[in-house]
Amino acid sequence: xxxxxxxxxxxxxxxxxxxxxxxxxxxxxxxxxxxxxxxxxxxxxxxxxxxxxxxxxxxxxxxxxxxxxxxxxxxxxxxxxxxxxxxxxxxxxxxxxxxxxxxxxxxxxxxxxxxxxxxxxxxxxxxxxxxxxxxxxxxxxxxxxxxxxxxxxxxxxxxxxxxxxxxxxxxxxxxxxxxxxxxxxxxxxxxxxxxxxxxxxxxxxxxxxxxxxxxxxxxxxxxxxxxxxxxxxxxxxxxxxxxxxxxxxxxxxxxxxxxxxxxxxxxxxxxxxxxxxxxxxxxxxxxxxxxxxxxxxxxxxxxxxxxxxxxxxxxxxxxxxxxxxxxxxxxxxxxxxxxxxxxxxxxxxxxxxxxxxxxxxxxxxxxxxxxxxxxxxxxxxxxxxxxxxxxxxxxxxxxxxxxxxxxxxxxx
Amino acid sequence: xxxxxxxxxxxxxxxxxxxxxxxxxxxxxxxxxxxxxxxxxxxxxxxxxxxxxxxxxxxxxxxxxxxxxxxxxxxxxxxxxxxxxxxxxxxxxxxxxxxxxxxxxxxxxxxxxxxxxxxxxxxxxxxxxxxxxxxxxxxxxxxxxxxxxxxxxxxxxxxxxxxxxxxxxxxxxxxxxxxxxxxxxxxxxxxxxxxxxxxxxxxxxxxxxxxxxxxxxxxxxxxxxxxxxxxxxxxxxxxxxxxxxxxxxxxxxxxxxxxxxxxxxxxxxxxxxxxxxxxxxxxxxxxxxxxxxxxxxxxxxxxxxxxxxxxxxxxxxxxxxxxxxxxxxxxxxxxxxxxxxxxxxxxxxxxxxxxxxxxxxxxxxxxxxxxxxxxxxxxxxxxxxxxxxxxxxxxxxxxxxxxxxxxxxxxx
Numbered sequence: 001x002x003x004x005x006x007x008x009x010x011x012x013x014x015x016x017x018x019x020x021x022x023x024x025x026x027x028x029x030x031x032x033x034x035x036x037x038x039x040x041x042x043x044x045x046x047x048x049x050x051x052x053x054x055x056x057x058x059x060x061x062x063x064x065x066x067x068x069x070x071x072x073x074x075x076x077x078x079x080x081x082x083x084x085x086x087x088x089x090x091x092x093x094x095x096x097x098x099x100x101x102x103x104x105x106x107x108x109x110x111x112x113x114x115x116x117x118x119x120x121x122x123x124x125x126x127x128x129x130x131x132x133x134x135x136x137x138x139x140x141x142x143x144x145x146x147x148x149x150x151x152x153x154x155x156x157x158x159x160x161x162x163x164x165x166x167x168x169x170x171x172x173x174x175x176x177x178x179x180x181x182x183x184x185x186x187x188x189x190x191x192x193x194x195x196x197x198x199x200x201x202x203x204x205x206x207x208x209x210x211x212x213x214x215x216x217x218x219x220x221x222x223x224x225x226x227x228x229x230x231x232x233x234x235x236x237x238x239x240x241x242x243x244x245x246x247x248x249x250x251x252x253x254x255x256x257x258x259x260x261x262x263x264x265x266x267x268x269x270x271x272x273x274x275x276x277x278x279x280x281x282x283x284x285x286x287x288x289x290x291x292x293x294x295x296x297x298x299x300x301x302x303x304x305x306x307x308x309x310x311x312x313x314x315x316x317x318x319x320x321x322x323x324x325x326x327x328x329x330x331x332x333x334x335x336x337x338x339x340x341x342x343x344x345x346x347x348x349x350x351x352x353x354x355x356x357x358x359x360x361x362x363x364x365x366x367x368x369x370x371x372x373x374x375x376x377x378x379x380x381x382x383x384x385x386x387x388x389x390x391x392x393x394x395x396x397x398x399x400x401x402x403x404x405x406x407x408x409x410x411x412x
Numbered sequence: 413x414x415x416x417x418x419x420x421x422x423x424x425x426x427x428x429x430x431x432x433x434x435x436x437x438x439x440x441x442x443x444x445x446x447x448x449x450x451x452x453x454x455x456x457x458x459x460x461x462x463x464x465x466x467x468x469x470x471x472x473x474x475x476x477x478x479x480x481x482x483x484x485x486x487x488x489x490x491x492x493x494x495x496x497x498x499x500x501x502x503x504x505x506x507x508x509x510x511x512x513x514x515x516x517x518x519x520x521x522x523x524x525x526x527x528x529x530x531x532x533x534x535x536x537x538x539x540x541x542x543x544x545x546x547x548x549x550x551x552x553x554x555x556x557x558x559x560x561x562x563x564x565x566x567x568x569x570x571x572x573x574x575x576x577x578x579x580x581x582x583x584x585x586x587x588x589x590x591x592x593x594x595x596x597x598x599x600x601x602x603x604x605x606x607x608x609x610x611x612x613x614x615x616x617x618x619x620x621x622x623x624x625x626x627x628x629x630x631x632x633x634x635x636x637x638x639x640x641x642x643x644x645x646x647x648x649x650x651x652x653x654x655x656x657x658x659x660x661x662x663x664x665x666x667x668x669x670x671x672x673x674x675x676x677x678x679x680x681x682x683x684x685x686x687x688x689x690x691x692x693x694x695x696x697x698x699x700x701x702x703x704x705x706x707x708x709x710x711x712x713x714x715x716x717x718x719x720x721x722x723x724x725x726x727x728x729x730x731x732x733x734x735x736x737x738x739x740x741x742x743x744x745x746x747x748x749x750x751x752x753x754x755x756x757x758x759x760x761x762x763x764x765x766x767x768x769x770x771x772x773x774x775x776x777x778x779x780x781x782x783x784x785x786x787x788x789x790x791x792x793x794x795x796x797x798x799x800x801x802x803x804x805x806x807x808x809x810x811x812x813x814x815x816x817x818x819x820x821x822x823x824x
Contacts, residue, residue, distance in 0.1 A: 014449045016440030017624070019431055023454070028428030037426045038461065040454035041468075042435075049450065056453075056468060191524045194485040201486055210457075210487060212424050213565075221429065276716075282702025283695030286716040290694025293770055293803055295718070301726065302716030304688075304698040310713035310756065314726075344722065358705055386519050389544045391705055393567060 001176055001225075004030050005057035008042040009050055009068035009078055010152055022067045022157055029161065033169060034176035034225065035063065045069055050081035058145045063169065065161075068152030070135040072115045078149050082138055083122040090120040096127055100134050128164045132156045139168065176225050179232040181240050184257055185218040185250040186404045193218050196246050200239070207239045215396045217259070218250075252407055259403040260288040266410040267298035267348075274406070275344030276302040277315055277336045278399075279327065280354040280370065285399040301344050305336065315339030315351075326365065328353050333371035334382045341375045348376045348409070350402050356391045368394050372402045374409055381405070416442050417469035420454040421462055421480035421490055422564055434479045434569055441573065444635075445581055446590040447475065457481055462493035470557045475581065477573075480564030482547040484527045490561050494550055495534040502532040508539055512546045540576045544568045551580065590637050591644040593652050596669055597630040597662040598816045605630050608658050612651070619651045627808045629671070630662075664819055671815040672700040678822040679710035679760070686818075687756030688714040689727055689748045690811075691739065692766040692782065697811040713756050717748070727751030727763075738777065740765050745783035746794045753787045760788045760821070762814050766797075768806045780806050784814045786821055793817070 006026055012018040020042060027037035039060045043049035050069065057064040069078030083090045097119035104111040118135050121127050128137030128148070133156045138149040148165055150157045185193060190213040194201060201209050207224035220243060224236035244251055253262045267274055276285050276299075286302035289295055303314050308327055311317040316339040317332060325331045333353045341349030354370030361367035366386065373382040385401060387394045418438055424430040432454060439449035451472045455461035462481065469476040481490030495502045509531035516523040530547050533539050540549030540560070545568045550561040560577055562569045597605060606613060606623065613621050619636035632655060636648035656663055665674045679686055688697050688711075698714035701707055717723040720739055724731050728751040729744055737743045745765045753761030766782030773779035778798065785794040797813060799806045 008452075013436075014439055014452065015443055016436040016438070016449070017622075019433060019436050021431060024425075024428035024431050026428070027426055031427055037428070038456065039465075040420075040426060040452065042452035042454070044450065053451075189521075189524075191484045191526045195524055195526055208423075210423050211485070212422075212430065221424075221427075223427075278695075281699075282707070282711075283690075283698030283714055283716070284702075286695030287693075287699045290716070290718065291804065291807075295694070299694075300719045301722035302695055302714075302718070303726075304695070304702070304714030304716070306702065306708055306714070307712045313755075314713065314715075343725075388515070388519060389567065392703065393544075395703075 002035050003061040004035050004037045004063045005039045005061035007053045007057050007066035011044045013042050014044045026065055031178055034178045045075040045077055047077045047081050051085045054085045062145055064147045066149045067157050070151045072118055082149055086122050086140055086142055088123040091123045093119050093121050093127055096136050103134050128160055130156055130160055132159055177229040177232045179224045179236040181222045181236045182255050183220040183243055183251050184253040185247055186252050187250045190218055207235050216400050259400055261292050263403050263407050264292045264295055272347040274299050274348045275340045275346040277340035277351040278304050280356040281352050281395050281399050284395050285402055288399055300346055328355055328365055330371050330382050333373040334380050337373035337375035350374050350406055352402055356394045358391055370398045372405055374405050414447050415473040416447050416449045416475045417451045417473035419465045419469050419478040423456045425454050426456045438477055444592045457487040457489055459489045459493050463497045466497045474557055476559045478561045479569050482563045484530050494561055498534050498552055498554055500535040503535045505531050505533050508548050515546050540572055542568055542572055544571055589641040589644040591648040593634045593648045594667050595632040595655055595663050596665040597659055598664050599662045619647050628812050671812055673704050675815050675819050676704045676707055684759040686711050686760045687752045687758045689752035689763040690716050692768040693764050693807050693811050696807050697814055700811055712758055740767055740777055742783050742794050745785040746792050749785035749787035762786050762818055764810055764814055768803045770803055782810045784817055786817050
């Protein structure tokens with residue numbers, strides 16, 4: 001199997017001012033072509049650093065794609081670095097010069113003299129047309145390796161990759177087809193889930209099963225490689241079925257789906273409505289729900305009852321209940337969800353009360369203690385959780401857990 | 413001058429599924445310490461690739477910071493790769509094992525056996541405490557180079573970098589003193605603001621003035637370098653004064669302050685209270701306000717009146733007003749803010765109604781049309797905005813603009 005290494009060039013990258021979206025875009029698209037990426041090497045605008053990165057990348061892989069440093073200014077050094085790496089001189093291409101001049105005249109501008117440098121290509125290499133900008137790319141070969149230089153501007157890079165690089169890669173006749181599937185899970189920690197899967201996550205297995213975790217959402221990716229698409233698809237599907245069997249109710253969706261989307265789709269499908277009442281999450285749950293376009297089909301209203309007065313006057317929570325059990329209690333959570341459902345006249349209401357911290361915790365009621373209550377036509381289900389990490393984590397994890405409780409109630 | 417190289421580890425990175433925000437965060441923060449980053453090397457979850465990346469990074473720089481691969485599962489190989497790279501065995505640290513077990517028992521969970529591996533550290537290396545998760549970091553030395561391994565989870569990585577890595581780096585303290593100041597602005601576009609500053613933003617100038625923009629918040633960083641701290645501080649202060657003179661009311665804060673923090677501090681200082689009523693932002697404004705610890709001092713309650721029924725029953729908006737002018741109108745925004753303030757009995761109430769899209773727009777009322785109303789003891793101020801970009805941008809920009817309106821009212 002052929003492999004790629006990506007070289008990203010630019011001071012704005014290694015100073016942290018700009019996120020490298022180009023490398024991620026390229027590796028994603030190469031994977032779909034069946035060409036996995038094994039490394040990224042990122043360096044600044046310095047000739048020797050670029051040459052060294054090209055050396056490293058060609059040692060790592062069969063195909064090297066470099067982005068950035070093809071502009072016309074003094075700090076654009078990729079052209080010269082490619083020439084140095086290839087031990088070839090830069091040669092003026094009259095046709096490129098003509099194209100660059102046309103780019104400006106088409107815009108009724110004079111071509112700055114400085115752009116002339118962009119018409120130079122290392123001897124023995126080919127130019128790659130750039131229909132969106134002035135910087136042509138470079139395609140070169142060295143010791144059986146294929147190298148490309150593309151501009152750093154994402155729109156130009158993507159167009160050139162799709163139009164000019166992909167056709168070249170077909171010569172590597174990837175017999176291999178790759179299918180990627182993602183399963184999104186919620187309700188158990190990464191290590192507990194990994195325990196359940198055992199050998200499925202072994203390295204070198206095909207399909208390769210990986211997992212990442214983000215605020216309690218565990219995402220499994222299944223990457224299946226085979227001689228043809230149908231076979232890869234069949235392998236990926238089989239793994240997906242196995243994972244679903246093992247993980248059961250923990251699986252909430254596929255691809256890039258969020259919990260709020262899945263809950264929203266199910267509410268819409270069942271023609272049900274929802275209201276929420278939040279204390280410690282302070283609007284986070286309502287925000288997640290309304291992040292989804294079309295949420296007005298099922299989401300009617302929310303309350304952020306941050307102080308006790310609001311809980312009493314807006315949701316009809318009994319003041320005595322708060323005095324007896326405290327605002328962070330099972331009883332108050334239950335009263336909040338019932339009050340919200342009654343006031344909003346919805347099918348479901350979810351209420352949250354807890355201590356997001358960093359202060360306000362006690363020994364009996366520590367920071368991270370949260371009660372989530374779901375009120376619906378089958379009754380009221382109130383659960384107690386203790387989350388850790390910081391305020392932002394506790395709030396987001398709490399809101400996600402509330403969505404997950406609702407999802408499980410909607411499954412029946 | 414000392415230099416850093418960053419090693420990012422994870423299949424999700426080289427497959428393009430996850431953007432590497434860690435490397436950018438680290439290089440940005442290292443630059444503020446006067447330690448530039450010269451390269452990133454990114455590899456997958458493979459032991460030999462990690463070892464090679466550590467080799468390359470130590471060849472590039474004096475300090476190496478690796479992130480990722482410290483989790484408890486089979487594809488977390490950084491611990492072993494560090495041991496291989498250092499030619500040292502992994503040793504169980506009983507104190508770490510105890511901490512990890514406590515992490516689980518605090519959450520009333522059984523520690524999975526798999527997490528035991530996280531208590532192993534290469535012989536001769538030090539553990540770095542992780543107060544947010546189970547994965548301790550590693551600090552090691554080899555041939556005069558200083559190496560760190562941190563978790564890939566950004567919140568854990570950042571906390572450990574700030575608390576444990578930065579103090580270690582002070583030994584590399586450069587002769588050059590660098591002072592960085594940040595000014596946060598809201599209320600005008602990036603290019604308009606840059607135009608106001610003229611030559612101050614010139615490349616190569618000292619102090620160097622840069623600006624970045626994030627959902628309407630324009631952040632200026634002033635980086636002053638001098639022989640000693642006092643001189644650098646004086647230069648940075650002088651530039652800050654000049655910027656404040658030019659930008660006036662656009663400057664809302666310094667450092668990492670958010671609009672919600674600044675508004676909250678001012679409300680607390682003046683002993684005023686606040687309620688909010690949101691339609692299209694669906695809880696975003698309440699969430700931003702309650703992201704700030706201690707918000708209960710001034711924030712009492714919020715309503716997410718997503719449908720008309722909620723606007724009428726919860727905020728007392730006249731149904732005829734909605735019928736006549738539409739839910740997205742100056743009149744309804746005004747009625748919402750007045751209703752919210754009256755119901756919540758607060759000093760200030762902010763209301764938002766608008767069309768966040770992607771659908772629901774008309775020629776008269778396009779997607780992005782938003783009314784924001786502030787009701788307080790001096791009357792009601794309602795303003796009309798049209799924001800563009802997508803749903804997420806419109807919602808966040810709207811909430812931030814509401815906070816900015818409130819900020820300007822609180823300044824008097």
